[in-house]
Amino acid sequence: MLDRKLRRDLLRMKGQAAAIALVVACAVAAYVGSTTTYRALRSSNEVYYDRFAFADVFAELRRAPRSLASRIAEIPGVGTVETRIVADGPMDIPGFAEPATAHVVSIPPGGPRLNRLVLLSGRMPEPGAGEALAGDTLLKLHHLRLGDAVTVALEGTRHTLRLVGTATSPEFIFQIRPGDLLPDDAHFAVFWLPESDLAAATRLDGAFNNVALRLAPGARETDVLARLDRLLEPYGCLGAYGRDRHVSHRFISDEIRQLQGVAVFMPAVFLGVAAFLLNVAFSRLVGTQREQIAAIKALGYGNAAVGLHFLQLAGVIVLLGTLVGTLAGAWFGSAMTRMYALFYHLPLFRYELDPSAVASAVLLSLLTAFAGVAGAVRRAVRLPPAEAMRPPAPPRYHATLLERLGLGRLLGPVGRMILRSLGRRPVRALLTAVGVAAAMAVLVLGAFLDDSITWMMDLQFRRAQLEDATVTFVEPRDPAVVHELHAVPGVTAVEPFRAVPAVLRAGHRTYRIGILGLPSPAALHRISDREGNLVALPAGGLMLTDKLADLLHARPGDDLDVDILEGTRPRKTVRLAAVVPDLIGLSAYMELDSLNRLAGHGPALSGAFLSVDPAAEQALHRRLKDAPLVAGVLLQRVAVASFEATNAQYLLFFTGILVLFAAVIAVGVVYNSARVTLAERERELASLRVLGFTRGEVSAVLLGELAVLVVLALPLGCLFGLGFSALIARNLSSDLFRVPLIVESSTFAFAALVVLGASLLTALAVRRRIDRLDLVEVLKTKE
Amino acid sequence: MSLWRALNGRNDDDDRPAPGTPVFVAHGLTKVYRMGEVEVHALRGMDLELLAGEFVVLLGPSGSGKSTLLNILGGLDTPSGGTVRYREHDLVGADERRLTKYRREHVGFVFQFYNLIPSLTARENIALVTEIARRPMTPEEALALVDLADRMDHFPSQLSGGQQQRVAIARAVAKRPDVLLCDEPTGALDITSGKVVLGVLARVNRELGTTTAVITHNAAIAAMADRVVTIADGRISKVVRNDHKASPEDLAW
Structure with a gap:
């Protein structure tokens, strides 16, 4: 009979019940949506890494003979070793006038054993036929078909690559051009070429410039990194690194961590609100039903039956909300998954409504509901029948x-x-x-x-950095190149820069980074702090972003050891002159001339920031892109x-x-x-x-x-x-x-x-x- | 008529009808409620006149239709059939807005359970009405009339039942209504408090000349009325005129 009362009570309070159920639904939707997406993302990532052999350690170098591979394999703790050729160059996509960059990776004969390829369409390229695999989104974004060709400039020579398939690999879940903030698949693409073809294009026959390796079980990464660095240093290695400094891995693991935070935070807010609403609604319900409760008790129903009755009512409301929330959560999760598919290249990423997430959502919302109604139910249970038959005392008020x-x-x-x-x-x-x-x-x-x-x-991009385009050179160039750039039609200002790869050391802490040398005062590429104030470069010494200074435990005035990773590779001591609190990443800056002196050779430039007449932008891009010794052109506006x-x-x-x-x-x-x-x-x-x-x-x-x-x-x-x-x-x-x-x-x-x-x-x-x-x-x- | 009154549309309030002229005239009143699937005939053709300044007791057992009659006279409810007029106001065809205006300007209500606003003090409960009335007395005057001048700043929860009912009466009469309608005003009170409350009603009727209708199932109260109308089963069964009104103190039940 109490069940019938329950049904009718529910009908009578249907408006309120619906409002509460909807808030619960939001909580469940947020929880189920983000938890299932989080789990799908994490597990697909793990499975992908495992099945397609994502490497543990990476190193880039200038050039090493292929025979070195066996010596790398001899390092204790090293499992599988793969030597590769990796190169970047500007590319031309048919029907697309904007600047784009190609990142080209070699396919060893027999296919990669680490960072293995997932062939999404077409077939593997044949050596010697000018064939290549392209990243999964290139064709779709640029309306290309298998059999179409793109042109990529490598070492100053243009190569036509016929696309015979599309692929992806676990090292490119997140594809980002170095220096960009967010992935930009329209202007950046990964290609895979047979090793012999890429070796020929990059003049690396019988050599390699990139190593990926997997650790043997139980190996210590730091030991392997140290030995690998020692072995590769003579070959121009800028320092080996583990997954923690691998860009794709870092972005995806940050994303997973963030999603986990959202999966906890949002539902907590909604459940808190739901608990409060249930508390108010049930306090009122028990208040108006005093006489009914008394009558039910007088008829011989026990306290437990009365308590259970109200808990059931709360339970029904919450379960209705959970049902709606689970459906909404499934939709939300699959929409989020599609959203992530815009950013991440995860072939195994499938949305699944994880039953255990639904179960824990049900459990959580029931617990919240019972916590919310506990007070009211306790009052109903404790109500002595005789007292309940009398009307409650008139409400007391007083002047506030x-x-x-x-x-x-x-x-x-x-x-x-x-x-x-x-x-x-x-x-x-x-x-x-x-x-x-x-x-x-x-x-x-x-x-x-x-x-x-x-x-x-x-x-x-509008207040600090005023450049319209950035040109980078294949090799450091003589400062006279500034005049050449000035002479290009459309260029209204040129500001040169120098980037020197280095390892910063403070005690036992080290960090590998490119030190950016800028003229002082800078007119185009200016540095700003977190509040948006422009910061001037110190006359001598290094300026680091605060995050980097924290990593090194260094404070202004400290002396840092700097290993320059090019030329004669000198080790110098440099004063940390200033720390700039900034928003984006880890950076090290120096005044241009000081940096050139530090690097130990004469004045040289790695590239230049340009101010460009907007009307001439396209022409300028076409002209610079094809110039020998230009590694890349980036148009700020397009980015x-x-x-x-x-x-x-x-x-x-x-x-x-x-x-x-x-x-x-x-x-x-x-x-x-x-x-x-x-x-x-x-x-x-x-x-x-x-x-x-x-x-x-x-x-x-x-x-x-x-x-x-x-x-x-x-x-x-x-x-x-x-x-x-x-x-x-x-x-x-x-x-x-x-x-x-x-x-x-x-x-x-x-x-x-x-x-x-x-x-x-x-x-x-x-x-x-x-x-x-x-x-x-x-x-x-x-x- | 002064300009101010003309602007405020007042043309009927200040010229009260002479005592003894009919103010309420009802003919053939019927009221049918639908209670779920059952039709309840609360009024089955009732004819009634209430005269200006008189004190009428409507007597009848519960379910006889007396509350329904009072609610219709007070503009809280509308009849299913028949006619009822308060002076020139037709209470049958009036819409909600006109009924509200009618209640606001002409009627004072007193209920069995007082219906005071618990969050307002005695004085403020009365101010609630005096602020929207045209020529009210002050809350202090109204409270003095019911002998509660010393309880002005008490909240309802700080007053006894009888005191609360007297505040309710003060609130009903503060706007100087033309008619005071009381539904079992002593129903929730002990005999001593009940007699005090009835004394206040008699005093208001005598001193302000307010037409007063009291419904009750307590036959003892009938002795203090000018006229006693007995209602049974939705009809008037008997009308008796009291030649000698009893004083409320002399009542006993």
Whole structure:
């Protein structure tokens, strides 16, 4: 019989139940969506690494004879060794005028044993036939077909590569051009060529310039790295490194870590709100059902049966929410998976609705529900039947603190009713405001990423770095090249730079990096700190980003040992002159002439930043791309535009989801609060109507209370929003990337508007109920 | 008529009808409720006149239809059939907005369970009404009328049942209503408090000349009325005029 009561109670409170169930659904959707995506990403990554033999250690060198491979294999702890040829060069894609870079990797005879290829379409290329495999997205993005050709310039010679298949490999899950912020598949592609073909193109016959190896079981990576460095140093190795410094691996593992954070954080917020809503709704329910509870007990049902009855009711609501949430979560997860597919090349990445994630979502939300209703259920269980038959004592009110301070005189009776009603249940009022604030915070969070990234892009590319194009040379060039560049039509300013590979040492800590030498003062490529202030290079000595200085435990004034990794490879001592707190990655800077002196040979340039007449940009690009000794040309505008396009797509998706979530929370909290207050004060409102108050005036009493809470919630929501954003900014920040905490006032305004809009719509729905109050019926029953 | 009154559309309030002229006139009133699948005939054709300034007790057992009648007279409910007028106001065809205005301007209600606003003090409960009325007395005056001047700043939870009912009466009369409608005003009170409350009602009727209708199932109260209308099964079964009204203190039940 209690089951039938349960069904009818549920029907009677269907609006509230639906609001609560929807908030639970959001929690479950966020949890299931992000947890399943997280697990899919992590496991597909692990399986991919394992099945396709992702290497443990990598090293790049200038040139070493292939015979060295056996000596590498002799290093204790080394398992499989693969020597390869890897080269970069500008490429021409048919029908695509913008600058693009090719990253070409050799395929050893018989196929790679490490970082093995996943052949996605077509066939393996035949040696000597000018054939190549291309990365998986090139064909799709540029509307090419197998059999089409692209041109790649290697060592100053153009090679036509006929594409016979598409492939990917575990070392290119994340494909990014060195120096870029985000992957840009339109302007960067990986190719695989038969080893003999690539050796011929790069003049590395019988030699290699890249090693990948797997460690033997139980081997210590640091020992292997040290021995490998010693062995390869004479061959121009800039230092071997493990997976922790492998760019693709780092991006994907950062992503997995971040997703794990989101999978915990978002559901926690939603479940907290759901628990609060259940608490309020059930406290009210037990309050109105005192007499029913007493009657049920008087009929001989035990306390356990009564307690179980209310727990079941909460359980049903939560399970309904979980069902909706699981469906939404599955959709959300598969959409996220598609989103990740834009960034990551993971052939084994398939979305699967993991039953254990669903099970833990059910468990979590049931636990939350029971925590939320525990107090109300305890009250129902403890209610002695005789006492429950009597009406509860009339609610006690008193003048609030604000009134005692004299503010009351400014308010009419209706104002005082609102104030005292809030004052009677301050905790509930506060939690309601907190709930609405949480909705607003979620909105701020959604828009904050856009604000931060826009700010960062603006700082990097519009305020600090003013160059329109960057040219890099194959070999360091004589400073006279500046005049040649000046002479190119369309070039309005030239700022040379020098990049010197080096190992920085501070005690036992080392870091391998390219030191960037810039003229001082710089006119184009300027350095800025985290706040956007331009920073001047120190006259002598090194300037490091704070993250790098932290890694080395070095402070300004310390002396660092610097191993120059080119030319005569001198070891020098350099003072750390300054540390710049910045947003993007790890960098080391020096004044250009000081760097050239440090490197131990005469003045030389690695490339130049150019200021270009926009009308001449395309012509300039065509001309420079084909020039001998130019390794690459990067057009800033194109890079920024492609970044912004990818980013916009990503943000639209997440902001959309978060707006939906926030609206559900706002509506859920406001609606529940309004319904509970309406139920508690039905009689009061009916009395006012009898006294001759109009429907509008009566609504003002109830909705005024909500309005006060919503208005209180707005500043609180801004604060929470900032807090959430700071948390997420920290979660998203890595060695490679630091997200600044930038929230524009338009974001706060947007969040406030959405919350106000949702509250207003809810208020209108409740207003209709107030209008329909049956005065006679309400006044007939005693409280 | 002064300009101010003309602007406020007041043309019927200040010229109260002479005592004894009919203010409420009802003919053939019927009311049918649908309670789920059952039709309840609360009024089955009732004819009634209430006269200006009189104190009427409507007597009847529960379920006789007396509350329904009072609710219709007070503009809280509308009849299913028949006509009912309060002076020139047609209460049958009026929409919700006009009924609200009618209640606001002409009617004072007193209920069995007081229906005070628990979050407002005695004085503020009355101010609630005086702020929207046209020529109210002050809350202090109203409370003095019910002998509660010393409880002005008490909240309902700090007052006894009888005191709460007197606050409710003060709230009902503070706007100087034309008619005071009381639904079992002593139903929740002990006899001592009940007599005090009835004394206040009699005083308001005597001193302010407010037409007063009290419904009750307590026959003892009938002795203090000008007229006693007995209702049974949705119809008026008997009307008795009291030539000698008893004082509330002399009642006993």
